[in-house]
Amino acid sequence: MTDRQPPRPTDSELAILGVLWERGPSTVRDVHDALNKDGATGYTTVLKILQIMTEKGLVVRDETERAHVYESRYGEQKTQRQLLADLAERAFGGSATKLVMQALSGRKASASELTAIRELLDTLEGEAK
Amino acid sequence: MTDRQPPRPTDSELAILGVLWERGPSTVRDVHDALNKDGATGYTTVLKILQIMTEKGLVVRDETERAHVYESRYGEQKTQRQLLADLAERAFGGSATKLVMQALSGRKASASELTAIRELLDTLEGEAK
DNA sequence: ACCTCACTACGAAACTCTTCGTTGACATCC
DNA sequence: GGATGTCAACGAAGAGTTTCGTAGTGAGGT
Numbered sequence: 001m002t003d004r005q006p007p008r009p010t011d012s013e014l015a016i017l018g019v020l021w022e023r024g025p026s027t028v029r030d031v032h033d034a035l036n037k038d039g040a041t042g043y044t045t046v047l048k049i050l051q052i053m054t055e056k057g058l059v060v061r062d063e064t065e066r067a068h069v070y071e072s073r074y075g076e077q078k079t080q081r082q083l084l085a086d087l088a089e090r091a092f093g094g095s096a097t098k099l100v101m102q103a104l105s106g107r108k109a110s111a112s113e114l115t116a117i118r119e120l121l122d123t124l125e126g127e128a129k
Numbered sequence: 130m131t132d133r134q135p136p137r138p139t140d141s142e143l144a145i146l147g148v149l150w151e152r153g154p155s156t157v158r159d160v161h162d163a164l165n166k167d168g169a170t171g172y173t174t175v176l177k178i179l180q181i182m183t184e185k186g187l188v189v190r191d192e193t194e195r196a197h198v199y200e201s202r203y204g205e206q207k208t209q210r211q212l213l214a215d216l217a218e219r220a221f222g223g224s225a226t227k228l229v230m231q232a233l234s235g236r237k238a239s240a241s242e243l244t245a246i247r248e249l250l251d252t253l254e255g256e257a258k
Numbered sequence: 259a260c261c262t263c264a265c266t267a268c269g270a271a272a273c274t275c276t277t278c279g280t281t282g283a284c285a286t287c288c
Numbered sequence: 289g290g291a292t293g294t295c296a297a298c299g300a301a302g303a304g305t306t307t308c309g310t311a312g313t314g315a316g317g318t
Binding site for chain 1: 140143144147206208209210212213214216217219220221222225226228229230231232233234235240242243245246247249250253254
């Protein structure tokens with residue numbers, strides 16, 4: 001028991017997680033306001049999803065104040081890696097390398113982005129074995 | 130109208146698409162048998178999902194024979210890129226570069242894999258005006 | 259004390275996904 | 289030509305997701 005691996009977040013959950021990562025611990029109203037800059041989602045809808053996410057263990061809730069404060073339980077990078085590993089497994093036959101190469105060739109990257117990736121490669125190659 | 134962009138395949142649909150990509154056009158029985166090497170999925174379940182995928186436009190169906198023959202409508206790479214673009218949008222703030230870098234640092238790659246990626250980078254950088 | 263506002267909780271409705279049992283059509287084999 | 293087996297189609301059940309209306313509770317102002 002202790003801590004199982006987190007479940008895959010749905011689309012709405014991911015949108016909320018994005019706000020929590022950006023803002024840090026937030027109330028329902030905070031999240032709702034941040035989300036409604038573009039899309040329109042009802043206040044109770046956000047609340048409900050946050051409640052479900054609490055049950056799932058995706059977020060933790062601080063109930064000491066009247067307006068409960070929610071915080072993402074897992075960091076942005078950890079969640080992103082989880083999602084990538086999941087996608088690699090489901091759609092790339094488990095090969096993260098194939099995923100990377102497809103992602104690279106699938107879009108135009110600017111020269112500076114390519115340089116950044118190349119530097120990352122240098123670092124990885126340096127520490128590999 | 131004409132042709133809209135394909136919907137995101139679900140997990141089961143992706144498993145079936147994997148078989149179709151590997152085998153080429155196949156009957157329901159073909160897919161079911163290929164899938165049941167490891168997991169256990171009922172025949173009618175595979176049939177039902179293929180019917181739904183036909184409605185969605187993810188596969189095309191040849192009904193000339195008694196045993197209908199299904200074929201993936203979109204290529205493996207196209208679908209993979211679609212999924213990656215989707216994930217980048219939903220979880221990486223639209224930045225495919227962040228996705229790539231996260232995927233690279235999130236796992237150990239062998240030296241040969243790193244080399245392959247580096248070569249791809251060279252190609253991309255060459256043609257990036 | 260009372261009114262009003264903000265907040266959480268509850269639950270229902272609509273929708274999708276996954277699964278499979280059943281049915282009816284069709285072909286093939288004695 | 290009747291039995292057997294394979295096939296697509298239909299429908300339904302159960303779980304999960306997303307949405308929101310309504311109710312209840314508490315806090316703060318007048």
